[in-house]
Amino acid sequence: MRRDAARRGMELAREIRIVAAPAGLWEEIEAGLEKGRRERTAPPPRPGRRLVPGLAIAAGLLLVLLAAGLYGILRRPVTGWVASPLDGAPQIASGRLTTPSELRVGEWLTTDGTSRARIALPGLGRVEVEPGSRVRLARSRLTEQRLDLERGALDAVILAPPKIFVVSTPSASAVDMGCAYRLAVDAAGRGSLRVTAGWVALEKDGREAVVPAGALCAIRPGRGPGIPFYENSPSSFREALAAIEENAAPTEARRAALDTVLAAASARETLTLWHLLRAVGPADRGAVFERLGALSPPPAGVNRAGIERLDERMLRLWKNDMLRVWLSGQPRDDFMKRWTSLWGYLKEGLDR
Amino acid sequence: MSGRHIDERLIEGCRRGDREAFRALFEACGDRVYSVCLHMLRGDEAAARDLTQQIFVDLFTTIGQFRGASEVTTWLHRLTVNACLDELRRRRRLVPLEEARLEEAPSPEDRAAADEAGDRARAIAAAVSKLRPKIRIAILLKHVEDLSYEEMAKVLRCAKGTVASRLNRGHRILARRLAHLRGPARGRG
Numbered sequence: 348m349r350r351d352a353a354r355r356g357m358e359l360a361r362e363i364r365i366v367a368a369p370a371g372l373w374e375e376i377e378a379g380l381e382k383g384r385r386e387r388t389a390p391p392p393r394p395g396r397r398l399v400p401g402l403a404i405a406a407g408l409l410l411v412l413l414a415a416g417l418y419g420i421l422r423r424p425v426t427g428w429v430a431s432p433l434d435g436a437p438q439i440a441s442g443r444l445t446t447p448s449e450l451r452v453g454e455w456l457t458t459d460g461t462s463r464a465r466i467a468l469p470g471l472g473r474v475e476v477e478p479g480s481r482v483r484l485a486r487s488r489l490t491e492q493r494l495d496l497e498r499g500a501l502d503a504v505i506l507a508p509p510k511i512f513v514v515s516t517p518s519a520s521a522v523d524m525g526c527a528y529r530l531a532v533d534a535a536g537r538g539s540l541r542v543t544a545g546w547v548a549l550e551k552d553g554r555e556a557v558v559p560a561g562a563l564c565a566i567r568p569g570r571g572p573g574i575p576f577y578e579n580s581p582s583s584f585r586e587a588l589a590a591i592e593e594n595a596a597p598t599e600a601r602r603a604a605l606d607t608v609l610a611a612a613s614a615r616e617t618l619t620l621w622h623l624l625r626a627v628g629p630a631d632r633g634a635v636f637e638r639l640g641a642l643s644p645p646p647a648g649v650n651r652a653g654i655e656r657l658d659e660r661m662l663r664l665w666k667n668d669m670l671r672v673w674l675s676g677q678p679r680d681d682f683m684k685r686w687t688s689l690w691g692y693l694k695e696g697l698d699r
Numbered sequence: 700m701s702g703r704h705i706d707e708r709l710i711e712g713c714r715r716g717d718r719e720a721f722r723a724l725f726e727a728c729g730d731r732v733y734s735v736c737l738h739m740l741r742g743d744e745a746a747a748r749d750l751t752q753q754i755f756v757d758l759f760t761t762i763g764q765f766r767g768a769s770e771v772t773t774w775l776h777r778l779t780v781n782a783c784l785d786e787l788r789r790r791r792r793l794v795p796l797e798e799a800r801l802e803e804a805p806s807p808e809d810r811a812a813a814d815e816a817g818d819r820a821r822a823i824a825a826a827v828s829k830l831r832p833k834i835r836i837a838i839l840l841k842h843v844e845d846l847s848y849e850e851m852a853k854v855l856r857c858a859k860g861t862v863a864s865r866l867n868r869g870h871r872i873l874a875r876r877l878a879h880l881r882g883p884a885r886g887r888g
Binding site: 368 | 718721722725726729730731732733734737738744748751752753755756757759760761763764765766769770773774777819820823824826827838839841842843852853856867869870871872873874875877880
């Protein structure tokens with residue numbers, strides 16, 4: 348019955364009329380193109396009238412005072428991190444952690460092969476420190492909460508607004524963008540980031556990898572973040588990507604692996620292709636641009652030449668255009684959610 | 700639209716800024732783009748005309764970034780979809796009750812008017828215009844632009860299964876709303 352209805356509907360839809368574009372439309376388009384050309388070549392508009400100087404100076408001073416006051420509040424140290432034992436006998440500073448205790452800035456928390464601990468800050472979220480880990484509270488301010496993970500693994504669930512909570516490892520820093528994730532690193536600085544909700548920016552020396560939920564990104568000593576990929580991507584895709592990451596030199600094998608990655612990529616793998624733009628040499632960048640453009644056409648203001656020379660603004664524009672695809676299936680980060688998380692974090696922080 | 704009188708030479712001409720090539724590309728695609736806009740905007744000819752103009756100006760301004768006919772046509776479809784959905788969103792803010800009427804069945808007066816006029820095409824257009832925007836655009840990309848499921852998934856940025864489900868739903872709604880139409884289909888107008 349339903350199939351018959353669908354078939355009948357399809358037959359009717361085939362009768363949808365194609366209407367000829369009205370006469371004169373082409374001339375209007377030509378006029379629009381000409382207008383756009385003139386606007387692009389026109390000199391910049393003249394500046395408007397200046398503010399009355401006295402009023403401008405007074406307003407400026409007031410703004411400086413307000414900014415200084417706000418800066419002082421936001422930069423003041425925040426206390427309230429609490430470490431609690433979960434299993435075994437974790438160590439805090441120089442003593443054994445047996446009951447919930449404050450973790451101060453600069454103090455280390457260490458777990459052996461059988462112990463686990465939780466550290467939490469009200470309004471920010473919680474971090475579970477897995478066995479064999481060494482973690483330090485490096486900084487605690489309203490605008491920045493930073494942990495150093497020297498080795499081991501941690502699971503973080505963060506409720507605070509984006510960009511406040513950061514975990515540094517010897518090889519890269521994970522900047523929370525509103526998410527839950529697992530970060531692991533060994534003593535040599537080799538590790539991985541696996542995100543389960545939201546997304547994380549993995550950074551090192553100006554290089555950034557975007558790692559959304561469902562994706563995994565390797566961390567390599569001396570090289571920072573690797574190329575993120577979805578764990579449910581086709582196995583041929585993941586294997587070829589691993590070959591690219593292992594062979595830095597432009598060999599035949601690397602080229603073949605790149606061809607495999609490009610051929611196997613679908614809309615979600617634009618995540619990996621966007622990061623590949625930086626990882627491949629100029630000779631291969633055009634091929635990556637073409638495949639990425641076919642899967643997700645570049646937005647206005649982004650062009651091939653700019654991408655080939657790794658123009659930061661164009662790369663960012665394109666990335667922002669694709670973020671919603673990479674984050675599809677995630678809870679929506681709406682205004683109320685942001686406001687609630689910011690308010691909860693500030694309220695807890697200012698109360699302390 | 701894909702491949703209809705569009706070859707690599709034509710695209711290369713457009714990339715070089717050749718106005719004759721632009722015109723040829725418009726002649727190859729303009730009617731279908733205008734038709735999609737017209738159906739999406741429920742027969743508002745002035746708005747469809749403005750939207751088509753904007754889409755082609757945007758296309759010709761950015762065409763230098765694309766290589767090959769398939770990339771350009773994908774980009775044109777995406778511009779069309781975005782422009783139509785943006786315009787509908789803008790209208791929804793201005794006239795909040797308009798969308799609420801989308802899922803209503805055709806009124807007896809509508810049906811009688813369509814029957815009376817004997818205008819099958821108008822009845823179909825009216826039924827299409829009452830589909831929800833996401834379903835409507837899928838139906839139009841399939842039956843006006845003649846896109847494959849894969850092309851539609853790329854343009855709409857969703858899975859092929861989602862495309863299939865929207866089309867199936869749209870076809871069933873059309874069958875239900877146009878149950879009063881009988882007889883063989885005529886050729887396209």
